Amino acid sequence: MSTLFPPRHILRGIFLIPFFFLFFSFLFSLYAQQNQGSKVTCYGDAIVVGSIGEPITLIPILAADSASQEIVGLVFNGLVKYDKDINLVGDLAEGWKISDDGLEITFYLRKGVKWQDGVLFTAKDVLFTYQKLIDPATKTPYSGDFKKIEDFKIIDDYTVKITYSEPFAPALASWGMPIMPAHLLKREEDFKKFSRQPIGTGPYRFVRWETGSQIILEAYDDYWEGRPYIDRYSYRIIPDQSTLFLELRNRGLDYIGLTPLQYQRQTNNDFFKQNFRKYKYPSFGYTYIGWNLNNPKFKDKRVRQAMNYAIDKEEIIKGVLLGLGKVCTGPFVHNSWAYNPEVKPPRYNPQKAEELLAAAGWNRKNKAGFLVKDGQQFEFTLLTNQGNEARRKCAEIIQQRLKEVGIKVNIKIVEWGCLLDIIDKRRFDAVLLGWGLSRDPDCYDIFHSSKTRPKEFNFVSYKNEKVDKLLEQGRRVFSRERRKKIYHEIHRLIYNDQPYTFLYVPDALPIIDARFRGIEPSINGIGYNFIKWWVAKEEQRYKLQE
């Protein structure tokens, strides 16, 4: 959202989930249309992408921030990836087989794929990546899914068989993890160099990293899917949202993500209409208020439901996102098959809220106009992290609305590290935060009652036995249809319990220079077919000879 802080800061706020696969939005589809329109595709030109943050490391299994993931996504491939319809398809794996008991996955690897240094890709690389992932010395946030693996067997150079200790539905998706070259990372010291000079199997190969300024990639001629059309990819780092935008306006950038304000107000003139295309699709993440369920006030379901009525989500979306988002009703976003369309968000209804609060015993008001129960005023602290404009604005709007039903809200904006500390010690009333989501709906870590210990993610201490059971089931079952039913039910139950007040799902708002063709928006965004984007000869801006 609109903020002047580098995204690391914000992103850590959104992406608390230990395993998520943002990079999938930047991976590319096998089945993307080759041609589009009447013109013939051509090679050439370059795309200059603007970013607030600078990648931290280009070692795929360590890359946790969006900037690192973006570059990693172009230089590497996983075994599988999501296509435009968010179905898992093969990437470095041509296909796979899941045993009937769901315990074994066999991957059949693509033959003839070459690393960018010319060496052939084989099962050894997959094994190597797996070993690094579970190595305790590797500080990777992604090890969780892989620790459930009981046995990893190389059948031959192009076949691996992976055995899990129990059926684990998100397992397949976890193999979207980019595969690293075993032959280049034999020694510990190799990683150091690799983190700033990676070599992968992906469509683009790394050329140069000018620290603090830009990263340059070039099309990999021998890419197994075919060489990308755009010759060169430059990732320019401009640490300030407004400079980023001004640079775009100066046409020094081809592709950035807009803030809602920029989308709605600053790009509606003829200049932008002529030179750029804007896109808008729901992002995979939501913003919520988490109530500390150990707090006697919020233990009462009626109070939480009252909050849901008293907070005007439409207003928040209007004020904070300028309408560019959807009301969130549960832990799944609208694009996901797990989303239960039957769960309808209630209208903003302060009377209903007051009734519910009265039912919970908050039926009298003091002189200041705040609700009182047992001599205590209804007052709580809403905590959020520093440097996130959208959350700050959001908190202010909520403060105003809750005041109207007689609840006093104190906003406390703290530094991210402090916030984590407070959450960890459970010393909060309510937190305003966001989750970034993977494409798999599994949310066991967030809502299962076994995950309430310190540093685990069910920090609101939510406990519902039915939900617990369903979450367990959802992980064991592989069939999309059966899982769909399970997660729809989870959605309904959680919504009814309101451990969170779900606020909104913001839209992703990319803007791209109009000369790029072949962009096909889908529910999986636009990045999935990036290698098929192209620029007509006469419109190409950058000539490349080095």
Add this chain to the structure above:
Amino acid sequence: MNKLTLFGISIIAVLILLAIFAPLISPYNPQAIDVDNILSPPSRTHILGTDSLGRDLFSRMVYGARVSLEVGLVAVGVSLIIGVLFGSLAGYWGGRVDSLIMRFVDIMLCFPTFFLLITMVAFLKATVFNIMLIIGLTSWMGLARLVRAEVLSIKERDFVRYAKAMGAGNFKIISRHILPHTLPPVLVAAILGMGGAILTESALSFLGLGVQPPTPSWGNILMEGKAVIDIGWWLTLFPGLAILLAVLGYNLLGEGLRR
């Protein structure tokens, strides 16, 4: 030049009035969000326009004057306390105390101002008070040098010798006989310092490291304004002018007093 001094005084006077009567003067609650009036240009209802949350810019700037005034006063107060203390100790005692303190001043002056500020901001919580404290803690060195030089010259004067001969204690000599005579130049330096403190605070807030929103400060209004500089010129123009005028006011006043 006299006219300019008067101009300076009137700017400061207006600033003080705005700060004191902020609740009466501002037509809106400076933090009242109005999502239907986002980024409306100056008009009859919002004379300086609204910001990206629909809040009234004029009201926010009036409250911002409070922050600026406070920052000037408190930051300079802090640097006065430290500067006068160190300066008079060094000047009065001379010898080792003097060289120790002046070394300390030299060392502090080695740190690039903003590096020191940023470091302190990073290590302390960014409350308004801390920001003021930090600005004060990083700007007392000039005052210390000034006070020391003044004390050095005054302590040789006859009335100080006389007081000493009459058996007055050191503390009394410093506070009664020496410090009052350093007042004029110190006052000038302090007033110029207030302008400097306002500039520093606004720069910090502009970088997002200073006064944290929603508390309005001219610096963080500018920060928010920068994001919409192409469509919301009023959010960049007016707070910038306000800073310019306030600092100019202090500078003119200080310069006028120096004469």
Add this chain to the structure above:
Amino acid sequence: MLPILSVKNLKVYFSRGKKIIKAVDGVSFFIKQGETLGLAGESGSGKTVTALSLTKLISEAKFLGGEVVFKQKDILKLTSPQLQKIRGKEIAYVFQNPVSSLNPVFRIGTQMVEIIRLHQKKNKKEAKSYALEMLERVGIPDAEKNFESYPHQLSGGMNQRVMIAMALSSQPSLLIADEPTTNLDLTTQAQILELLQKIRREQDLSLLFITHNLEILKRLVDRLAIMYAAQIVEFGESLFTRPLHPYTQALLSAQPGYEGRRQILKGEVPSPFDFPSGCRFHPRCPFKKAICEKEEPPMQEREKGHFVACHLK
């Protein structure tokens, strides 16, 4: 013999804010070829301003009036380039505080060569050897070495010798020495005075010697002019033996060797913002009459070549 320089009714006014400072107010005198004229008076009486305005060195003056005729030319009417040809070449100066009168950041040699080449057609080499010659003439030992020195490396006396060498290098016809020995110690003072006398004897040089020290003048000058409150009150040859003006009498009686009754002057030198009416000395004059307060006394020649401005007879 025609005077080489004659000054008539010279007026130099400065302004400070709205007030007018009359630093020199109607001064007239003349210097004959080859003679030494002494100009004496208390500090603040306008001696230095008079000396400086002789070549229009007072750029910040609000008003500059009267005439200064030097070799048939009225200097006050000359343009800057014309003045530059006279300054240093025809009329040279030696100032008080020799150390500060030399530029601290250039070597002595550099400064000398610059002046020599400015006024004479000499190449660098010639200028240097001439400068060395001049240094030796003014009695600077080890001229080669001192040529390379900076002013702060030499003593005050040495610096003054350098200044004199520079002043004499272009053979001026008039040397104006403004308190040239004031801040020097006694021995050096005597040496510098001797040097000046020697030079005057060797060259046919006219000298205007300004000082508040009458003792020095006694030995040095042919004629003497006494300034008081921006005006000359007495002027002539026989001043030392027969002072006519009460102020001159008082000054002389304050000299260490004076025999006779000492007159102690009461009061202070009047402020240049606001001179007393009539005779400017009247508030301090022990012999004042009624007329003294009202009328300014005219300059009269009482004896041959001895002028005085006083109502007393």
Add this chain to the structure above:
Amino acid sequence: MFSYFLKRLLNLIPLLLGITIISFAVIHLAPGRPAYLKEMDPRISLEAQEQLIKLYDLDKPLFKQYLNWLKRVLRLDFGNSFVDGRKVIVRIRERLPVTLLINILSMVLIIVVALPIGVISALKPGGLFDKWTTFFVFLGFSLPGFWLALLLMLLLGIKLNWLPISGLKSFDYHQLSFWGKNLDIIKHLILPVSVTAFGGLAGFSRYVRGNMIGVLKQNYIRAAYAQGINKGRIVYKYALKNALLPLITILGLSIPGLIGGSVIFESIFAIPGMGRLLYNSAVARDYPMIMGGLVIGAVLTLLGNLLADLCYAWADPRIKCK
């Protein structure tokens, strides 16, 4: 000269020591231990905590902490950045040249512009030119530099599109000819350099003016006039050299302000220098990085001052011989 140099060098030692003491004291500013901050971050939590405790020896007595820290700092070992785990000193080394370049260019610009302004207004104090420059100087003292940066960026970068608004090089820099590359960098530098210089301009021209007025009143200037030297030569040779000397020191003293200003301008213009590195580190609470930047920044200033002093000694004969 040599002994002067040696003396100055010896003088540095207590200053350097003082810099480290103050920098070290800053680590303890954070209430409680700074280590608690990253606890819940799954990636670097324990690592960071351990690193902090190890880096600053937070579990040892204060004096020992300082000595150990000092030992490492003397070897330029500030530990590794929390953000990307690379050595602090390596990251600083990458960023430093740009910042130095901009600051040196700004100083040159300050001198080139402020010198004539100061001299001309000193020739006629109170004259029309002097009055106008005085006015602009006051404006310059009062103008927030970052605001000016914004306005210039808007005018020259966006509205007129004459200059690039961010970064140091164009995207296609590597394809440009030799002259093209230089031109490209110059174009990128114009805005940041002029805005950085602006802060110093007002003060510096004032100093030039003041010094010049003072020098023009000196005896040797009057003596030079009396010697028939023309005005131009007196002003630009005799007076200027004298007036310039103390300015070398002033220039040296302005270094901390200039380098400090890089925090603001590098952030606005997206220039990958020290200032922006430090800003990012402050936002991310990357303590080792901040500490490294602080110490290096101070040492740089110290060296700058030393350089200024040496220049002064070299240029002023009065010091040279002592």
